[in-house]
Amino acid sequence: MPSSRRSFSREQPEQRKEALIEATLKLMAETGPAGATVRAIAETAGMSQGMIRHYFSSKEDLIVAAYERHMHALTEATEAQASQAGSAEDRLRNFIVASLTPPVVDARAMALWAGFIHMVRRDQAMQDTHERTYYHFRDRLEVLIAAARREAGCAATPATNRRHAIACNAVIDGLWLEGGALPEAFADSELAEIGLTSVAAITGLEFHERKGAP
Amino acid sequence: MPSSRRSFSREQPEQRKEALIEATLKLMAETGPAGATVRAIAETAGMSQGMIRHYFSSKEDLIVAAYERHMHALTEATEAQASQAGSAEDRLRNFIVASLTPPVVDARAMALWAGFIHMVRRDQAMQDTHERTYYHFRDRLEVLIAAARREAGCAATPATNRRHAIACNAVIDGLWLEGGALPEAFADSELAEIGLTSVAAITGLEFHERKGAP
DNA sequence: CCTGAAATTATACGCTTGCATAATTACGCA
DNA sequence: TGCGTAATTATGCAAGCGTATAATTTCAGG
Known part of the structure; x- marks a missing residue:
């Protein structure tokens, strides 16, 4: 059990997608395609990894x-x-x-x-x-x-x-x-x-x- | 325990390296960098995966x-x-x-x-x-x-x-x-x-x- | 102020990865 | 011919992968 669950606020879908795309590009550029994992992307975008599949049908789709x-x-x-x-x-x-x-x-x-x-x-x-x-x-x-x-x-x-x-x-x-x-x-x-x-x-x-x- | 261990013959180091390099290029071209795993490379080259680290210091070195x-x-x-x-x-x-x-x-x-x-x-x-x-x-x-x-x-x-x-x-x-x-x-x-x-x-x-x- | 539902987080699962190591085989040389 | 050793195979391991799902939180509307 987590000692404390991170707090969050609901954002506009477009903002979330935008942040995920930006994070993907940043990681792809800096660490190569192999570095753009769902965990790294979500962390860079400042959210949990579940968001990727919530806003895109798959990682492929985000790419x-x-x-x-x-x-x-x-x-x-x-x-x-x-x-x-x-x-x-x-x-x-x-x-x-x-x-x-x-x-x-x-x-x-x-x-x-x-x-x-x-x-x-x-x-x-x-x-x-x-x-x-x-x-x-x-x-x-x-x-x-x-x-x-x-x-x-x-x-x-x-x-x-x-x-x-x-x-x-x-x-x-x-x-x-x-x-x-x-x-x-x-x-x-x-x-x-x-x-x-x-x-x-x-x-x-x-x-x-x-x-x-x- | 394996029912039968695959047979093999000792080859020249240069031939082995050559085969590994060829397999790497084939896989990189056909399935992208992500497809060129040590297992796939070894299989394509017709040998076991241990050979990669036997002939190259790491997968990176082979690449x-x-x-x-x-x-x-x-x-x-x-x-x-x-x-x-x-x-x-x-x-x-x-x-x-x-x-x-x-x-x-x-x-x-x-x-x-x-x-x-x-x-x-x-x-x-x-x-x-x-x-x-x-x-x-x-x-x-x-x-x-x-x-x-x-x-x-x-x-x-x-x-x-x-x-x-x-x-x-x-x-x-x-x-x-x-x-x-x-x-x-x-x-x-x-x-x-x-x-x-x-x-x-x-x-x-x-x-x-x-x-x-x- | 509640309540319901959507948004978000956390976690679990099955697979695959590169690498390490143990077990076995082939082959030059006495 | 048999032995030793290097070459080769097989297996194990911890970490990380994408995805699925359960648990929690936020927030709008009554």
């Missing part, structure tokens, strides 16, 4: 929700930069820079992503999220590239735009990966600079100096 | 060896193509194509890589392997690019070659990743073609038609 949350956060961080007002060139530039700058480029974010990947192949829901996220990013890039080329007076065919988007997406993904995997290997803004230069070379676009830039 | 083996295999597969005789342009082309074609581009290889990644941050030996592999690939690419530009009569500064190598490495890594993560998303030789086009755009090189090519 899927955490994966969706993580990918959504990465998407949002870049999306915000690309939907601001400005020229098409500016929006494309901002999109690329945001993708290659913290907090998107981050050892934690990248380890988290890798930790999820192996589950993607075995869980249909996770695979759907994976595909959706990938195509969403690439399509966004394609639209931005197409707009920038139209703006520059050198509009390309859809097929060309698609290939450019695939290639630019690959450069960005690769730089993102390497920035996360070897943080010390690159100077502060080096990744973003290389990303812009590469996208310019691939698409034939030019990123002009902006007002205020040296 | 490190398996990671080294996997990265070495990936490196070798591309290296072989780049060290053949031929013009610098041909060697660079072969290097890129090999990196973006099976068996290097492969869902299994990529899942395996991702499964290891989270351990890299916590194990110094694995981190060393990780860094060594990355820089080895990138340096190889830098040398090939520099040679191709020299051959084409447009030699560049070391700093330029470095940036080109980083960018080309990123394209290749990104395409490799996507080819492994979404195998159905790309046609057979699409990744290699996009890789070559992108490297050409980034470096200013040209990959000429080869004899026998359509």
